[in-house]
Every structure is written in structure tokens, then in C-alpha cells.
Amino acid sequence: MKYPLYGLFALLFAQVLKAQNAQITLKMAPEATNFSVSLVTEKVKFQPSPAIGLADVEFLNIGYFEITNQKVANAEVALTEPQLVRLQIVPTSAGASAYQPVSQSFNWVLFVSPNDKLTVTIHPNKSLTFEGTNAYYQEFLRDYFKENLYEYLPVFGYKPTKNDNSIILPKVDSLQQARLQRFQTLKSQQPISEAFDAYITATINTEAYLTRQLVLDKKIRESQGVQLKGTQRQEVENFTLQNFKILPDAALMSEPYRRELVNHILIPITKKYPTDSAQRYILSGEALQLAYQESDEQLRAYPKQRAYLLTHWVDYAVAFRSDMTAAHSLLEKFERAYPSSELIPYFKQSITAKEGMYVGKGAPNFLLKDRDGKEVTLQSLQGKPICIAFCFNLKQHELIFKPLEEAYKGRLTFVYLNVTPNTSFELWQSLTENRPSVVHLWASDEDAQKLKETYATTMGYPFVLIDAQGKIVERWIPQEFPDNKTLQKELSGLVKK
Numbered sequence: 001m002k003y004p005l006y007g008l009f010a011l012l013f014a015q016v017l018k019a020q021n022a023q024i025t026l027k028m029a030p031e032a033t034n035f036s037v038s039l040v041t042e043k044v045k046f047q048p049s050p051a052i053g054l055a056d057v058e059f060l061n062i063g064y065f066e067i068t069n070q071k072v073a074n075a076e077v078a079l080t081e082p083q084l085v086r087l088q089i090v091p092t093s094a095g096a097s098a099y100q101p102v103s104q105s106f107n108w109v110l111f112v113s114p115n116d117k118l119t120v121t122i123h124p125n126k127s128l129t130f131e132g133t134n135a136y137y138q139e140f141l142r143d144y145f146k147e148n149l150y151e152y153l154p155v156f157g158y159k160p161t162k163n164d165n166s167i168i169l170p171k172v173d174s175l176q177q178a179r180l181q182r183f184q185t186l187k188s189q190q191p192i193s194e195a196f197d198a199y200i201t202a203t204i205n206t207e208a209y210l211t212r213q214l215v216l217d218k219k220i221r222e223s224q225g226v227q228l229k230g231t232q233r234q235e236v237e238n239f240t241l242q243n244f245k246i247l248p249d250a251a252l253m254s255e256p257y258r259r260e261l262v263n264h265i266l267i268p269i270t271k272k273y274p275t276d277s278a279q280r281y282i283l284s285g286e287a288l289q290l291a292y293q294e295s296d297e298q299l300r301a302y303p304k305q306r307a308y309l310l311t312h313w314v315d316y317a318v319a320f321r322s323d324m325t326a327a328h329s330l331l332e333k334f335e336r337a338y339p340s341s342e343l344i345p346y347f348k349q350s351i352t353a354k355e356g357m358y359v360g361k362g363a364p365n366f367l368l369k370d371r372d373g374k375e376v377t378l379q380s381l382q383g384k385p386i387c388i389a390f391c392f393n394l395k396q397h398e399l400i401f402k403p404l405e406e407a408y409k410g411r412l413t414f415v416y417l418n419v420t421p422n423t424s425f426e427l428w429q430s431l432t433e434n435r436p437s438v439v440h441l442w443a444s445d446e447d448a449q450k451l452k453e454t455y456a457t458t459m460g461y462p463f464v465l466i467d468a469q470g471k472i473v474e475r476w477i478p479q480e481f482p483d484n485k486t487l488q489k490e491l492s493g494l495v496k497k
Contacts (some may be wrong), residue, residue: 019078020114024063024085024161025132027121028071034092035122039063039075041112042084046311050393050421050448051459053319054311056258057247059086066092082195084253085110086147089126106145111137111196119224121315136190140200144179149207149256158215163222165215176208195250202251203242206260213239213487237267248305261305262312265294285326288317292330296337310334311343312385316349319458322476327351353456357475363466364454368441369425376441381413385494386466388415390457394423394431397462400483404491409437413493416439419448419457463487465494 005441020470026037049055056381062085063075077085089106106126112118114233115135123129130138146152152175156168174207183200186192221233228236238265248388249255265345273287283291292313314334317327338344356364365378389397397416405414425442432440443451451457455464456475463477474490 019080021076022079022112022114022116023118024075024077024110024112024116024221025119025414026063026065026073026075027119029121029123031124035126036090036092037063037073037122038086038088038090040086040088040254041077042086044258044308046308046315046343050452051420051457054315054343054346056308056312057255079112079114082111082113082193082199082250082253084199085112089122089130091126099383106458109141109145109147111141111199113193113195125483134196135419136186137196140182140186144182145203150210152211156413162217166219169212172208172211174496176204179204180433187438193251197252198248199311200251202247202254202257205245206254206256207366208233209239209243210256210260227279237263240264240267246299246302246305247337249302252304252308258308261309265298265309269294272372282320283316285321285323285329288313288321288326288330292333296333310337311341313327314343314347318347318354320460322354322461324351327354328380341353349453350456353453355358356454357456357464357472359472359474361472363470363472365465366447366451366454368443368447370442371434371440373425373429376439378466381415381439382470384411384413385468385473386415387491387494388417388464388466390451390455390464391416391418392420392462392464394420394428404488405435405437408491408495411437412491415439415441417443417451419443419451421445421448465490467494 023038026039028035030068039062041062043057043058043060044056046054046056047058049203060077062077063073065073077083087108087110090106091105108128110118110120111134113134118133118135118138119131120138121129121131128138128142130136130142152172153168156171158168166253179200183204187197216239217228217236220228220236240260244260244263244264246264247257248263252261269287269290270283273284273290275281275283288336292310295306295309295313311334314330315325318324321327327347328351331351333342334341334347335344363378365376367377370376389401391397399418401414408414416432416438418441421426422445423442425444428442448457459479461476461478464475465473467476473494477484477487477490480486
């Protein structure tokens, strides 16, 4: 069969992108005892999160093994490109199935590519040895990298109670030099893929200066949760401006690199468009337009990083701003750049939900269970002003609300609306208590999704104020700690209306 030239290219391209299985074999050393082992792939991919807009990583369980008696287990994962795989070992009680606390678990990072055949042997002391394809990648990660930079802090002697931890900085430098020297040696001895090179280089460079940045930031703030002054902020931000380097797209696998990629674009823009407390430190529409433009222009040679940042700015405009003008504009540009993106319907639905929650509009009705299992509608609660608090964790908001319950008893109905994922009615019910002027409501995962589509629920803006006639008075009240002055001011105004 003959193919037109363009058809041949398309066929070859499809074959290149076709997923290929990587095989991971787990072996227990003969003298090893009771462990459970899980394998989870970590793919950089934006997807809806129940509480924060989009999450930028997709986690996929590819294996969970009880190896009390079983000494060998196999897992396969279909890959189109290299991915990180998290391996967690949890000791189990001898002769029992109950797990030890997570703090006793052991976590390792593997770097796995399509067609890899890797064998991992787990020893009694929870150490690992490797055989098979690219085993030397795993040995290098095992010997020179912990799961994240924060795991090094106690090893270095970092003291959370001290403001000045400069004593650890020589150790930070020593680790960076040891990593660089060993990596150069490895590259002279073994073939190294561009993806592994980019991931390791990104992590070595970024973790080192972020640790130094952490030490400086804590010293400046003196353990106080205060906003940095202009010169102080510049001193901290200079770590990014002076040290960050754009690397090949595979560097996106490094979480600190992704975070600093955003800051690389963002920091110069916030100098031109500063954020302030009056705007709750949210980027302005003008700042977002410029961030999108700069990302588009600076990352033309890095298509995956360009797509990552353009998606990030659209998500920011949708998730963190109440005014959807910038979201509409950025989404229009995004749709032209990525017309087949599966996120476009999500963005459009989120914008529609937010625009349905403007002041003066009727609050969407719902039908949910209360703590007694009875069905309750929003309409049935009308007659007094209502404050809804969406709870993304069990018993969330109750600590700051209890004084408010007393202050507004009989004049205002407080609704704790549970949208905690994967929470059974029975578990939630057992943690609620009957109090005057308080209604507890439970939403199933399906109902929580409907609320996200109608109330634009996010953890950043969990409160809705509704007047006695069911009209929205305020929707965009943020989380504020240790207490919420904005919420208290809005409640006072609501009760007076």
C-alpha cells in the first residue's frame, strides 16, 4: 500500500506517540518481612480539582501490593514519554494487616521511560537495589535525591524555631556540588537521555537556590506572617531572577522548576502591576494579560512549557478573580492556540458559573441532606439572611464561626455545607453537632460537582452571603487567617439590611 507523503508523516508521527509499556518488577529480599508497596505515576497534566481550580499533576495508581507472603509482584504502565513514579513502602505489623503510621513509610522516586524493564529489590532495611533498563538512573536518584527539598532541612540541621538558619547554607552548597560532580561522572560513563538530563539539571539548580531563599525569607520575616516590604521582597525575588534558567520541556517533571517557571514570568510583571491588600493580592486583569503575552513570546521554542504557562494564566483568571473580563479575553486567545484542548469546556463552564453568582442575582437552589438525613432546599431556609460556608475538610470553618454564631444568634442562619471529597454521610454525620441558628448539610461527590457548576465553589472563596429573599449579597469573600475581618464586616452589613 502506498501513502501520500503527508499521510506517511502522519502515520509515522502516530506511531511515535503510541503508548509503550514499561514494566516494573518488585522483589522482596528473602530475609525481608512484612511490607505493602504502592506505585503511583506522576504526570504533568492540568485537570479539575475539587477545591482549587486546576491541579497541574495527574496521579495514577499502577500497583498496590501486600508483600507479606508474596515475594514478587509486577506492574505495567503505558507511557508515551518519561514519567516519574513514586514508590512508597509501608511496614505492616507482623502477622497483622493493620498499617503503621504514614510517618514510618519510605518514599522513593523512580524515573521510568517507555519500554523500560526495571526490577526493584526491597531489602529488610527498606533500601532498594535496581537491575534492568536504566537502573543507573534509579541508583543516582536513590543516592542523591530525597522526595523533595524539605526532606533535607532536618538533615542539614534546620531549626523551625530559629529565625536565622544560615548555618545550613554550606551544607546546601555541598549537596549541590556533590550532585553536579556525580552527575557529570555518570554522564561520562553512561548514556543519558535528554529528558533525564533536563529533570536532574532543573532539580539540582532550583532546589539549591530555593533552600537559600527559604532561609533568607524566614530571617527577614522573623517568624512573623507579615507582608514583605519592597526592598525585602526584591531581595527574596532576586534568587529567582538571578538563578532560574529555562531548560528543555522535560524539566517540567521537576515541581520546584514548574513553580519557578511561573515566578520567572510573574516577578517582573508584579513590579509593573503591584498587588496590594485592597485587592487581596490578586493579580489585576492587566497583569494577567501581560503574563499571558510574555509566556507566549518567551516560550515559543518550548511548546510544552508554553502550553503549561498559558493554561496556568487562564486558570488563574478563572479561579482567582471574580471579574471574568480577563478570563474571557485569555480564553479566547487560548482557544485559538489550542482549539482541541479538553480544558476549554471546563473553563467556559467555570466562567458561566461565576457570572451566575453576581450580587443581586437569585442564589441557585439545591437539595441536600441535613444531619438528620432530611432533605433541605435553599428555599426552605429563606426568611433570615444566610451565610453558607463550603467545607472542603471536615469541620472546616467552625472554629472561626462559633463566635459569630453567638453574635448573630436568631438573626442569621449559618450553613456548613460539606463538599469534602470521598466522605460518607455516616462519617460526616458523626462529626456534626446540633446548635441554634446552624444548619449542617452534606453533599455527595455528585452533588458537590453540581455545586461547583452553579456556585463556583473553591477553597479560596468558600463563603456566600444571601439575603432573606434568596438574593446574593456577596460571593467573593476569601479565606483570611487568623480571623476573617472581611467576612465579619460583610456579615454586619448583611444583618442590617
